[in-house]
Amino acid sequence: MAAPAGSCFHCGEQLGRTQIFATINEERQPVCCEGCRCVAELIASSGLGDFYRYRDGVTVRPEATLSSPDAWDAYRNDAVARGFIRQTAGGYQATLAVEGLRCAACCWLIDRSLRQLPDVHEVSINAATARAHVEWSGDRTTLVAVLRTIAALGYRPHPLTPASIDLSAQNERRGALKRLAAAAFGMMQVMMFATSIYAAQIAGEVMDPGIVHFFHIVSLLVTTPLLVYVGAPIFLSAWTSIRHRSIGMDVPVSIALLLAYIASVWNTLHADGQAAVYFDSVTMFLFFLTLARFVQMTIRQRTAALSDALARQLPAYAHRSVDGEIEDVPLAELQRDDRLLVKAGEVIPADGILVDSDAHVDESMLTGESLPVAKRAGDQLAAGTLNIDGPLHMMVRTSGNATILSHIVALMQRGQALKPAMMRNADAAAAKFLRVVLGGAALTCIAWWVLDPTRAFTATVAVLVVACPCAFAIAAPSALAAATAHLAHLGVLVTHPDALEALARIDRIVFDKTGTLTRGDVRIERCTAVSNLSSARCLEIAAALELASEHPLSRAFRMVDRPYVATAIQVFAGRGVEGIVDSHRYRIGTPEFVAQLRGASTSATFAEAQTGTLVCLGDEHHELALILLCDTPRENAASAIAQLRRLGIESEILSGDGESPVVATAVYCGVAEFHARQSPEQKLAHVLSLQRADHHVAMVGDGVNDAPVLGAANVSIAMGRGAALAQASAGLVLIGEDLDALPKAIMIARRMGRIARQNLIWAALYNVGSLPLAALGLVPPWLAAVGMSVSSLAVMLNAMRLLPRHVPRQSTRSRAECLPVVTRTGELPRGAALS
Amino acid sequence: MSILFLLVPLSLGLVVFAGWGFFWAVSSGQFDDLESPGWDVLQENGRSEPIDEHS
Numbered sequence: 001m002a003a004p005a006g007s008c009f010h011c012g013e014q015l016g017r018t019q020i021f022a023t024i025n026e027e028r029q030p031v032c033c034e035g036c037r038c039v040a041e042l043i044a045s046s047g048l049g050d051f052y053r054y055r056d057g058v059t060v061r062p063e064a065t066l067s068s069p070d071a072w073d074a075y076r077n078d079a080v081a082r083g084f085i086r087q088t089a090g091g092y093q094a095t096l097a098v099e100g101l102r103c104a105a106c107c108w109l110i111d112r113s114l115r116q117l118p119d120v121h122e123v124s125i126n127a128a129t130a131r132a133h134v135e136w137s138g139d140r141t142t143l144v145a146v147l148r149t150i151a152a153l154g155y156r157p158h159p160l161t162p163a164s165i166d167l168s169a170q171n172e173r174r175g176a177l178k179r180l181a182a183a184a185f186g187m188m189q190v191m192m193f194a195t196s197i198y199a200a201q202i203a204g205e206v207m208d209p210g211i212v213h214f215f216h217i218v219s220l221l222v223t224t225p226l227l228v229y230v231g232a233p234i235f236l237s238a239w240t241s242i243r244h245r246s247i248g249m250d251v252p253v254s255i256a257l258l259l260a261y262i263a264s265v266w267n268t269l270h271a272d273g274q275a276a277v278y279f280d281s282v283t284m285f286l287f288f289l290t291l292a293r294f295v296q297m298t299i300r301q302r303t304a305a306l307s308d309a310l311a312r313q314l315p316a317y318a319h320r321s322v323d324g325e326i327e328d329v330p331l332a333e334l335q336r337d338d339r340l341l342v343k344a345g346e347v348i349p350a351d352g353i354l355v356d357s358d359a360h361v362d363e364s365m366l367t368g369e370s371l372p373v374a375k376r377a378g379d380q381l382a383a384g385t386l387n388i389d390g391p392l393h394m395m396v397r398t399s400g401n402a403t404i405l406s407h408i409v410a411l412m413q414r415g416q417a418l419k420p421a422m423m424r425n426a427d428a429a430a431a432k433f434l435r436v437v438l439g440g441a442a443l444t445c446i447a448w449w450v451l452d453p454t455r456a457f458t459a460t461v462a463v464l465v466v467a468c469p470c471a472f473a474i475a476a477p478s479a480l481a482a483a484t485a486h487l488a489h490l491g492v493l494v495t496h497p498d499a500l501e502a503l504a505r506i507d508r509i510v511f512d513k514t515g516t517l518t519r520g521d522v523r524i525e526r527c528t529a530v531s532n533l534s535s536a537r538c539l540e541i542a543a544a545l546e547l548a549s550e551h552p553l554s555r556a557f558r559m560v561d562r563p564y565v566a567t568a569i570q571v572f573a574g575r576g577v578e579g580i581v582d583s584h585r586y587r588i589g590t591p592e593f594v595a596q597l598r599g600a601s602t603s604a605t606f607a608e609a610q611t612g613t614l615v616c617l618g619d620e621h622h623e624l625a626l627i628l629l630c631d632t633p634r635e636n637a638a639s640a641i642a643q644l645r646r647l648g649i650e651s652e653i654l655s656g657d658g659e660s661p662v663v664a665t666a667v668y669c670g671v672a673e674f675h676a677r678q679s680p681e682q683k684l685a686h687v688l689s690l691q692r693a694d695h696h697v698a699m700v701g702d703g704v705n706d707a708p709v710l711g712a713a714n715v716s717i718a719m720g721r722g723a724a725l726a727q728a729s730a731g732l733v734l735i736g737e738d739l740d741a742l743p744k745a746i747m748i749a750r751r752m753g754r755i756a757r758q759n760l761i762w763a764a765l766y767n768v769g770s771l772p773l774a775a776l777g778l779v780p781p782w783l784a785a786v787g788m789s790v791s792s793l794a795v796m797l798n799a800m801r802l803l804p805r806h807v808p809r810q811s812t813r814s815r816a817e818c819l820p821v822v823t824r825t826g827e828l829p830r831g832a833a834l835s
Numbered sequence: 836m837s838i839l840f841l842l843v844p845l846s847l848g849l850v851v852f853a854g855w856g857f858f859w860a861v862s863s864g865q866f867d868d869l870e871s872p873g874w875d876v877l878q879e880n881g882r883s884e885p886i887d888e889h890s
Binding site for chain 2: 211214218
């Protein structure tokens with residue numbers, strides 16, 4: 001598929017004013033950046049130009065850092081590489097998670113490129129799980145070469161250790177598929193015999209008792225291994241919940257299965273073929289249970305590749321400081337007593353001790369504590385927590401691997417423990433109802449025993465099966481999972497389970513400007529030196545200072561050469577950065593902030609400053625340079641805001657930038673209310689005052705300085721390329737950075753609320769209505785099994801209305817499937833099966 | 836109807852065989868990725884290295 005006109009040939013990003021062309025098959029194709037030019041030409045020159053014809057949608061934009069070769073150098077170290085390579089008789093194997101894999105054409109491209117490496121004899125790439133498996137023999141190819149090849153194509157490879165969590169998901173999927181097939185085959189066999197007996201009964205014929213007995217024995221032979229193999233997870237989970245003295249959904253199901261089976265065995269072996277036998281009900285029930293579990297597992301694995309998401313939350317690299325030089329090393333290479341630099345907004349890579357005098361850390365991923373924790377020199381820092389303000393230095397106390405693994409496990413458990421309020425309520429109600437069911441079954445049994453012992457058994461089994469509150473238990477989670485899946489198709493990730501419920505209620509949405517309404521691809525429009533220092537030199541100093549900042553504006557300086565190293569860097573949120581370069585103290589940031597350093601009030605501005613943001617560089621005595629940074633508004637910002645208005649949601653802009661760029665953006669997007677020059681505190685105060693006025697506020701932001709505001713809003717939405725800290729405090733992440741997805745997400749959230757309510761009401765009616773009928777003995781066991789399955793199925797089908805209707809071939813679907821991270825929501829509880 | 840005593844065990848044998856086949860397919864990873872293999876046929880000169888060597 002060719003990229004649409006006016007956009008980059010490789011990645012499809014809107015083209016900026018800069019003109020860069022890639023030469024593909026002797027034609028000049030416009031691209032947006034050097035990275036894309038490099039990748040596109042590499043692809044074409046390797047004879048892989050077909051990629052552009054087969055791909056779905058557009059490719060990921062390669063990041064500048066990926067093209068730099070030294071990022072992978074650490075894997076040259078044998079000790080490091082050995083952790084990721086398995087040695088086999090035929091050579092070596094490695095499995096990689098490939099971030100940015102979006103479609104089958106991506107797989108093909110990587111496949112072909114890897115096969116061009118010497119000695120590589122097996123490459124298999126799975127688009128669904130974004131995993132690449134590579135085998136090679138001999139020493140001509142190394143792990144570094146494989147990683148570089150993939151990185152050069154614009155994807156981000158992550159080597160996986162053999163003991164990685166991923167394998168368990170694969171085993172679970174294969175096991176579930178086998179159980180489902182076994183249950184289906186078994187059910188068909190038993191039903192074949194059962195229907196022939198029923199057909200004879202209905203036709204009024206009398207079957208040869210010998211044949212009937214033979215059929216029963218064959219059914220017994222089929223059902224027994226089936227019950228052991230397919231039923232094992234159900235019985236195990238029931239047993240676990242009994243041991244923990246709680247009654248799970250699997251308890252009545254297991255009792256019913258065992259009762260029906262034992263009674264059938266008894267009647268088969270002791271009676272003459274006339275007594276009732278329930279093998280058909282048992283196998284049918286097993287099949288439906290397994291089918292439901294399979295569907296649930298598929299949804300869970302799709303929408304919640306949690307382990308992946310969290311594994312990636314930890315940085316793959318740490319910045320190690322050796323004699324003042326900063327080098328990027330993989331986590332596995334970290335040693336005790338290494339000195340590390342952690343930039344503002346980054347994740348702390350290993351357990352260690354703070355070296356700097358003080359820092360603030362967000363430990364909410366580990367402790368749930370939402371307020372930043374102040375740390376002093378010598379305090380412990382935990383891996384996986386976030387550094388909130390300025391860059392900090394730390395000393396590693398535990399070696400890499402042990403720390404990371406233990407933290408991933410801890411984080412996973414926390415992620416799974418998070419359940420939305422709606423689901424917690426439904427679970428509590430279901431648990432209460434289960435006690436009623438068990439009590440009701442016992443009462444039914446006793447009552448029928450007194451009245452008519454022959455019917456006691458069937459009525460008891462029917463009560464146990466029909467009244468199982470499975471539909472009730474999946475009513476809310478299924479709606480949530482379907483909505484989450486639909487949002488993932490739109491490029492919206494739900495990272496906090498309560499976010500969707502809150503999203504349905506919002507009536508006010510607040511945007512940060514840079515990186516949200518604008519594209520955040522800030523570039524240096526012009527740099528004017530105002531003292532004796534040359535503008536090139538000023539830019540180099542600025543780049544050294546901005547290296548430590550995760551502010552969206554600092555991205556503009558990434559392409560500038562950095563001959564200098566800045567030390568003693570302090571980041572002032574919303575104002576700028578201060579640091580020492582070449583033994584001079586410099587500040588870069590707003591003109592006022594820079595002027596403060598020399599104790600003056602601000603001075604010069606550009607006349608054309610309204611087109612962008614003005615950043616000033618100065619030292620203790622002079623103003624050195626004025627740098628104009630320009631950013632383009634997102635093309636669909638205006639339409640998204642118009643759609644939001646139609647949904648009854650008013651938009652506002654809160655920006656730290658100066659008046660003129662904010663006005664320009666507000667006019668472009670059609671936003672009536674805007675506030676410029678807002679400090680993070682002012683933003684927070686504004687959001688709180690809106691909430692006091694009974695507004696439900698959604699906040700969209702992407703920077704480190706937005707984190708407190710994001711935490712305070714009813715729903716917070718971070719941009720996909722924003723800081724890790726912003727994403728951690730957000731409930732939703734716009735991975736696709738497509739603002740049009742926002743009004744769609746709100747509509748989906750509102751529909752989810754309606755459908756979850758419908759489901760809960762329907763399930764409650766079914767369970768309350770069917771219980772007395774079954775207790776009166778009006779429902780035979782097989783009908784009970786059908787009723788239970790149909791009620792669960794109805795709930796699931798209703799929830800499935802939330803899934804996208806038709807999946808467009810081009811972009812969003814494959815993009816969502818191969819998203820680097822997915823979510824914690826939509827996670828159905830592993831144990832409480834959808835039975 | 837005594838033929839049933841032969842046919843039913845025979846059908847059971849067939850089911851066990853089919854089930855074994857399916858289990859083997861799952862275990863060898865044939866159901867892990869149901870999407871990308873469909874695209875392989877669209878490639879003009881797919882994975883043809885071994886053929887080049889021997890033809």
